[in-house]
Structures are given as C-alpha cells and as structure tokens.
Amino acid sequence: MLQVQQLVKYFGGVHAVDGVSFDVAAGECVALIGPNGAGKSTCFACIAGQYPLTGGHILWNGRALEKLAPAARLQHGVARTFQVAQVFEALTVLQNVQLTIQASRAHQAISAFKRLDGQSREAASALLQETGLTDVANEDVLRLPYGAKKRLELAMALAASPKLLLLDEPAAGLGEAERASLMQLVKKLAGQGMAVLYTEHNMDAVAGVADRVLVLIEGQLAAQGSFEEISRDATVRRLYLGESLDDQPVEGAAHA
Numbered sequence: 226m227l228q229v230q231q232l233v234k235y236f237g238g239v240h241a242v243d244g245v246s247f248d249v250a251a252g253e254c255v256a257l258i259g260p261n262g263a264g265k266s267t268c269f270a271c272i273a274g275q276y277p278l279t280g281g282h283i284l285w286n287g288r289a290l291e292k293l294a295p296a297a298r299l300q301h302g303v304a305r306t307f308q309v310a311q312v313f314e315a316l317t318v319l320q321n322v323q324l325t326i327q328a329s330r331a332h333q334a335i336s337a338f339k340r341l342d343g344q345s346r347e348a349a350s351a352l353l354q355e356t357g358l359t360d361v362a363n364e365d366v367l368r369l370p371y372g373a374k375k376r377l378e379l380a381m382a383l384a385a386s387p388k389l390l391l392l393d394e395p396a397a398g399l400g401e402a403e404r405a406s407l408m409q410l411v412k413k414l415a416g417q418g419m420a421v422l423y424t425e426h427n428m429d430a431v432a433g434v435a436d437r438v439l440v441l442i443e444g445q446l447a448a449q450g451s452f453e454e455i456s457r458d459a460t461v462r463r464l465y466l467g468e469s470l471d472d473q474p475v476e477g478a479a480h481a
C-alpha cells in the first residue's frame with residue numbers, strides 16, 4: 226500500500242503541495258482531481274522521485290521511498306507516466322516496449338541497449354495485446370495517432386511490471402469514446418491487483434472508474450470519497466466542479 230503522509234513540496238515561495246495525506250491500497254483505483262496548478266503533477270513527481278520533498282513521508286509497503294532515486298523506486302514497483310507522452314519517435318511501437326522491458330530487466334538506462342532480443346519481443350507483444358496496440362505494433366511512433374501514443378505510454382509503464390501505477394492525465398486530449406475505453410483498461414489493471422493513482426480533468430473518466438476520489442485544491446486535499454460524495458461537497462463544487470457541471474450551475478462559481 227502507498228501511504229502519503231503530510232507531503233509538502235515548495236518551489237521557492239510557491240506552495241505547490243502543502244500537507245497532503247492519503248493512502249492507496251493494492252487493487253484500488255484512485256483519482257486525484259483538481260484545477261490546473263493544484264499540485265497534482267507535483268504529487269506524482271514526489272511519489273515517483275523526480276523531486277525531493279520539502280517535508281513529509283512517502284511509504285510503499287512500509288518502506289520509506291523519499292531517499293530512493295526514481296530507478297530504485299521502479300525496482301520496488303513504482304512506475305509513472307507523464308502529462309506529456311514520452312516515447313521514442315524514431316522506433317516502432319513494438320521496439321519502444323521491447324526497449325523498456327530490456328532496460329527494466331537489466332536495471333539499466335534505455336540508452337545502454339544497442340540490440341533488441343527475442344525474449345523482450347514476446348513479452349512486448351503480450352503487452353501490446355493487453356493495451357490494444359497489436360494492429361499498430363510495427364508502425365513508427367512518429368506516424369502514430371495521438372490516442373495510440375497515449376496507450377503506448379501506458380504499455381511502457383507496464384513494461385516494468387509495476388505494483389503501483391501513477392498515471393498523469395492518461396486520457397488527456399482523447400475523444401470521449403477513446404477516453405472511455407482507455408479508462409476501462411486502467412480500471413482493469415487495478416482489478417488485477419495493482420494500486421492505481423491517476424489524474425484527470427474529464428469527470429466521465431472519474432465517475433464509474435475511480436473507487437475513490439481525492440480533490441486537491443491549492444496544494445491541499447479539499448475532500449475525498451466516492452465520486453458521488455465529492456460531487457455533493459459544497460467546497461468542491463464552489464472551487465472546482467461548479468466549473469465543469471454546466472447542467473447544474475452553482476451559485477457563486479460562474480464568475481470564479
């Protein structure tokens with residue numbers, strides 16, 4: 226289980242994350258939502274190890290992660306994706322996943338690999354099957370439609386066989402149908418026993434997908450609970466959801 230305890234991250238005078246605590250258990254699918262600039266990506270970077278913490282603790286299965294480098298966290302099963310897809314455009318879809326699998330097996334940087342092996346090819350093909358990318362396996366990533374690129378990013382995160390999957394806007398920029406099918410895949414991964422934490426702006430990717438929702442506003446948790454519970458929360462509606470629930474305008478939110 227992931228335990229985030231009183232997480233604080235300041236960038237100079239910017240209090241990006243300001244005392245946030247929550248848990249994510251194995252098999253749970255948890256959404257971290259909130260307005261732009263609320264501190265969601267910063268939380269992910271602190272958990273995955275891109276940023277040192279200003280304060281607080283991050284425990285994964287009882288082990289403190291905060292002193293470990295991202296690669297060491299990955300070895301403990303913590304993998305993340307980025308808000309902007311990070312893939313190798315000069316390679317095919319299959320090659321991207323093969324390379325990631327080989328690097329994670331050898332605990333080495335991807336740049337250390339000059340040759341792709343048959344073993345990684347088999348494992349990569351299985352991952353492409355799971356993420357719905359088999360048909361485009363041999364396409365160059367450069368020519369890939371955006372939706373397939375987002376799936377590839379997920380496949381690459383899965384290449385390390387993570388136990389905790391951090392997905393920063395996994396469905397960003399996708400149309401409604403593509404978003405729904407990607408989120409079903411994300412939900413399925415949690416159902417298989419992974420702990421999943423993801424961020425998302427579209428409420429259709431939260432309702433019916435997340436087991437639990439955390440609402441981050443100005444670096445602090447404003448509410449948490451089921452989607453129905455946080456949708457009814459007056460503070461959340463005033464400061465965040467009022468903007469997106471067009472059919473139910475909330476007094477005071479229209480000019481926020």
Ligand code: ADP
Nearest residue numbers: 236239241259260261262263264265266267268
């Ligand atoms: P979100 O992902 O919820 O949109 P972020 O975590 O990206 O929010 O940003 C939270 C706050 O921290 C914002 O005010 C942002 O400008 C600031 N911030 C994020 N990353 C950095 C950084 N590397 N240096 C300085 N300020 C940053």
Ligand code: MG
Nearest residue numbers: 265266267308
């Ligand atoms: Mg972000």
